[in-house]
Amino acid sequence: MTQQIELEIGGMTCAACANRIEKKLNRLEGVTATVNYATEKARATVPAGLSAADLIAVVEKTGYTAAEPKAEPVAEAQRADPLRTRLLVSAALSVPVIVLAMVPAWQFTYWQWLSLTLAAPVVVYGGWPFHRAAFVNLRHGAATMDTLVSIGTLAAFLWSLWALFLGDAGVPGMTHPFELRAGSQGDALYLEAAAGVTAFLLAGRYAEARAKRRAGDALRSLLALGPKTVTLADGREIPADKLQAGDTFLVRPGEKVATDGTVVDGASALDQSLLTGESVPVEVAAGDPVTGGTVNAGGRLVVRATRVGADTQLAQMARLVEEAQNGKAAVQRLADRISGVFVPVVIALAAATLGYWLGTGQGTTAAFTAAVAVLIIACPCALGLATPTALLVGTGRGAQLGILIRGVEALESTRRVDTIVLDKTGTVTTGTMTVSSIVPEPGQDADELLRLAGAVEAASEHPLGRAITRAAAAKGSLPPVSDFRATAGVGVRGVVDGAEVEIARGTGDTAETWVEVRVDGTARGRLALSDSVRPTSAAAVRSLRALGLEPILVTGDAPAVAEAVAAQVGITEVIAGVLPAGKVDVVKQLQARGRSVAMVGDGVNDAAALAQADLGVAMGAGTDVAIEASDLTLMRDDLTAAVDAVRLARRTVTIIRGNLFWAFAYNVAGLPLAAAGLLNPMIAGAAMAFSSIFVVANSLRLRRFKAAAPQR
Known part of the structure; x- marks a missing residue:
């Protein structure tokens, strides 16, 4: 016997982090886990005997934090606030450092010492998330994107300190030009690279966090559709989550239906656009089912709750959407495997670059610059974001249009x-059938034929049976049926007033559907039913x-x-x-x-x-x-929704593949340029941050997907 466990993961900073946690969890016997970097969640199928605490312990041993989901999750905006403060401070201090380095005419006497004063807080305070994560991973014998950033920025900063205090870079009046490629000056400073890379990466991470929040907006709005309070039929107001199946509650004009139920009194029109994407209100009256989260656009309704909490259609929709967002495309699984070994390969490549440049006599400064650029530009973040962000936006947009994508x-x-x-x-x-004609055998009564047929079909869920029962009930009360039996695709039978009544499906050769009614084995007549396209x-x-x-x-x-x-x-x-x-x-x-x-x-x-x-x-x-x-569920009773579902699904896959192509292309193109000494580390940092922002922004285009206008 297995169970599903979901955890919220903290401390992940790139796809390699998610990959490490996923590997550790999957090493547990009988565990199948998926870790989603974009949603910061882990979902695992575990055997009996393993608990959430066991999984949390594994995650914490890997160097991250984990907890079971809270009823009221921390708002994304609250999570982003510390990052925003760190970014604003770093940006304010970095701009003068970058400007002084890039404009030699402004390099006044002792400008380099001012640059050091401004850059130091950026590298230490602004870059602390990278350094801390790199240290934690080092303790666990692992390397991630943070390792590359930390090594690169600290190397640039420490090199500058050496040049200032032990070299000639600290002398009054020293100037040097800004170069887009690897420098050749022996006393070159890289304070602008250390500070600029840190600020650029913080900006990229902040933009990424905001974009991820926007990507998840559709799911959060779906979860927020349900009302917070509900008024019971006796006038008491209670929290909506206290509502029980069987309770009767009121829905006044303009209010949301609190939960799934059946109308017991009143008539109105329900606006279901937020739930199904259908703009035309649906008329309901006593006996009709209603769905939680829809809006009462007309009269007063009294509703009896039939499903509450996790059993409601709204909760099931949210669960399907969230489960879909945890999936991984086959090409993304390949990207995850690559990102898992990418960081060690990049460190080796940086060391090889340093050795090559030194070995060919290009100078220490040029060798160092090229090696640092390799470290900075190689972040695999864009690979890790390629699928999750597109899934977040695509499935969320689908939910808004009444299209649920299972995975x-x-x-x-x-x-x-x-x-x-x-x-x-x-x-x-x-699917709404109506009885269009009744043809009794000679000597038989048409009303009695309909009454017997309606009584038997009252126990059936088939559209034909419901139509017959509706027509019969409109003429009077129906007798009870016993010994009811249904044969799929053939018909139904049961005992009514002591006689065995049998309804045979699908006879006839016209554009109408005919059923034959037999009583005690003798044909008594036929009913014709029709359905509109x-x-x-x-x-x-x-x-x-x-x-x-x-x-x-x-x-x-x-x-x-x-x-x-x-x-x-x-x-x-x-x-x-x-x-x-x-x-x-x-x-x-x-x-x-x-x-x-x-x-x-x-x-x-x-x-x-x-x-x-x-x-x-x-x-x-x-x-x-x-x-x-x-695999796909259409909340609109309209075949055009199937068209929209296929269009949206294909569009989402196209975005995913485009994201992965550009993420791979970026690294394939950027690493050789950096190794060849054609990129200043600061430019490499800006490019790396842009790659992640590009992938997320590309995914957000799915928010503009529009359903095709119904054509008649």
């Missing part, structure tokens, strides 16, 4: 799928084709019904009369022909096919089992 594997699958299998009822059509389905089918997906309609209905629906929406390939198990076979057959298959459905009978498909897409108004079996 990065689902994102990658969208690039491969070329065929999309569409269930008919509730997906292409509205969603107004946006035809446009959605065209859009799916434009994305390179060939749509196939699969349904358990009769061929004539299926063909009529397919003709309305422009689908040419139809597979009708398919039992639930047959839908799985359809998907398997398509896969055996070399197709990569996406499946869209909403019912219990779709769950197995959703799980079998390369990409399972569940309509959010469908059953929980269908949603659990899917």
Whole structure:
């Protein structure tokens, strides 16, 4: 038996940190862990007998801090405040040092001593997070990005101290030019490099922290949708988290629904845009389900709570989004392995650079400058941020649009799928069936036929059954049913008023769906039911084709019904009369022909096919089992949401791959330039900070993703 444990990790400063912690946790027997640098969280599947305290102990031995998530997490802005103060102080002191170094005409007598006075606090105070982390990692026999930064800035600062106190750099009136490449002066100062690199990296880290906070805004806004207090039906006001299943509460106009429930009194329209992305309010009345977090746009409602806390749809949405943000693309896992060995390789490369320059007689100063530039420019931070930040933004934006992405594997699958299998009822059509005609056998009464059929179908969850029961209940009360039995794809039967009543599904050869009613084995008549096509389905089918997906309609209905629906929406390939198990076979057959298959459905009978498909897409108004079996969940009952889901998923993968390309390209291009002595350490530091900012900013472009306007 296993369990899931989540921890908040403190002290991580780069992807290499996350990689180290992940390796240590995965060395525990039976543990599978993922550490996310962007979200600063670890998620682990552990066997029975291991607790969160055991995992925390491992993390702390690795040199970091860990704790179980708090009910009220520390705000990102509060975390950023100390970093902001350190950055402002460092920037204010560094600017004069950099300006004096870059403009020889301004280098007055004793300017170098003023530079030392200003640079020292920057290197010590501003750079303290890097030095401390480097020291902690050294104690544990490890090296990270902080090691590179600490060694590089301290080396530049200590070299300058030697030149000032033991060399000729401290003499009055000394000047030297600023060079973009490795210098050649024996008494060159690198105070501007030590201070500038520190300030640039702090600026990069601060910008990164702010961008990560913005990347997670969508999830935080999702979690904040629920109200803090709720008014019970008796007028008492209590905290929303104290609400229990079965409690009855009020929802006044303009208030949010406190939790998932059923309307017991009143009628209104609910604004679900914050939850599903759907802008049109949904009318509700007594007996209708409502979802926590939606806004009452009209009249007063009395609601009975059915699900509270972690069981609500809002909590499940948040959990799915957060779990998705902990995933890693296959290419990101490769990047993590590279970053894990990257720092030791860079240190070796810096030492080799120093040795080469000294060995070729280029001078100590030039050799030192090139080696420090190698250390500074090689930070693998951008690699570590490439996937997590794009996932944070992409999944968060999806949640705002009513699209829940289960994980990065689902994102990658969208690039491969070329065929999309569409269930008919509730997906292409509205799923709201109505009884359009009743044809009793000679001598039989139509109302009695409907009454018996409605009584049996009252125990069924099938859309046809619900339609029959609604029509029968509208004419009067229904008798109870006993010994109810349902056969998937065939029909239902039960005992009503002492007679066995059987409803056989899917008979007939017209554009309507017919069911046959038998009483004690004798046919008593037929009922015709019809379903309307969603107004946006035809446009959605065209859009799916434009994305390179060939749509196939699969349904358990009769061929004539299926063909009529397919003709309305422009689908040419139809597979009708398919039992639930047959839908799985359809998907398997398509896969055996070399197709990569996406499946869209909403019912219990779709769950197995959703799980079998390369990409399972569940309509959010469908059953929980269908949603659990899917990779993408659409909270809008509109097929255009499937189009948006594919577009967003592909866009997110494109951003991830672009991030990784530029992160790799940056290091591949920067390291040779630094080793060749073509980069001043300060320029290298600025470039390194920019690479991380670029990756995060590129990911934030996903916040501008817009859903396609519904076309009818």
